[in-house]
Amino acid sequence: MNLSLSLRGLVLAGLAFAAPWTQARDLTVVSVGGALQESFRKAYWQPYAAAKSEKLVEDSNVVGLTKVKAMVESGNVIWDLVQMDEEDVMVGCDSGLLEKIDWANAAPATRDLPRELMNPCGVPAMLWAKVLSYDSKRLPDGPKSWADFWDTKRWPGKRALRKQAKQTLEIALMADGVPAAEVYKLLATKAGQDRAFAKLDQIKKDVQWWEAGAQPIEWLASGAVVMASAYNGRIDAANKEGRSLAMVWKNQVYGPTDWVVVKGSPNKAKALALIDYMSAPAQQKLFAETIPYGPANPKAQALLSKAVLDKLPNAPQNIDQPLLQNTAFWADHLDELQQRFAKWVSN
8 A cells, every 4th residue: 555645635633644755844753653653643642732732744664764864864854753773773873863862951751761771862662572472271381481481391392483693692591591680791702602502502493483573473373383482562462362372571571662853853842842741651651551562651650550560561560580682782793693693593
C-alpha cells in the first residue's frame, strides 16, 4: 500500500500522516509503525494534540538513520521528533545529525528519567526486554534460567535464539554462570569471547535461529521449538490472542528506545515540549497500559495496577539480575563480533 497516497490529507483528532514530500511546518512525529506506534498515538499524541489544540503530523520509519541523514545533508528537514534505537542515536549524535539535549536545563518530567538511561542526544521513551519464553501448557515445569535453556537432556527439542552476536553472546555468558554485572567486562576480552562461543557450541545443533521478532512466537505456538529468546511485548501480544507463553524474567536483557530531535528541525522547542509531556508519569501510565513496555519514568509505576506491572521489564517484581544492554560496548565491538558470529553460525 502507498501510505502517502492512501493517507494524504487524513486528519483525525488533531493527528495527520505526512507524505514523504510534504514540507510540514506542523510538528512531525515519527515511530516504527505497528502496535507500538498505535500505542504512542493513543497514550501521547492524540491527548497532546487535543490538550494543546495543535495538529501533529505523523509518519513511520523503519530504516534508522538513513532518511534523517538525507534530510540533514540536503537541508530539507521534514521530521522533527523521531523514535530511534540507542545504537542509531549514538551514531547520529556523533555524526551531527541530531540535536543535543540540554539535560542541565531539561523540563521537570524529563529530569525524572533515570540518569543511566540518559545520553547526549536521546531521551528514553520506554524499556524493552528480551526474555526466555516457553509454552507453559507444553512445559508445565518449564525452565527458570538461561542455564536451563542449555539443558537439552531435561528439556529436549529445538531452542530459538536470535541470529546475531548482540544479546546472544551475553545470554551465553549468563547461561555459563557469569553474573550480569560482569558480562560486558568479560566480553571485552578474548577469553570472554571464546567462552561465549564455547558455550554456544554446546547447543548449536539444537538451535533454530530467528531474525524477525515474530518468528520465536510463531515457533513456540506451533511447537517447532520448546523454548526461545523473545521480546516481552511480542509474548504478551500472543497471550492476548489465547497463547500460554511464559516469561522468565531472571537475567532479562533490556534497554531503552529513545526520542530524538532531528538536527535543524524548525520545531525543536515544540518537540522538546512534547517529549516532556510524554515523560510525565500520568502519560507513561497510559502508555504502559496500552502495551507492556516499561515506562522510562519510574514515578509512573506507582500509578499502575499489579496486573500491568507484572508484564513490565522494570517493575520491581521482575528485576532479577537483569542485564542492561551496553550500547557503548557494541559500538566498539559489533563489527568484529558479528563477523565472528556469522562465520561460526555458517560452519
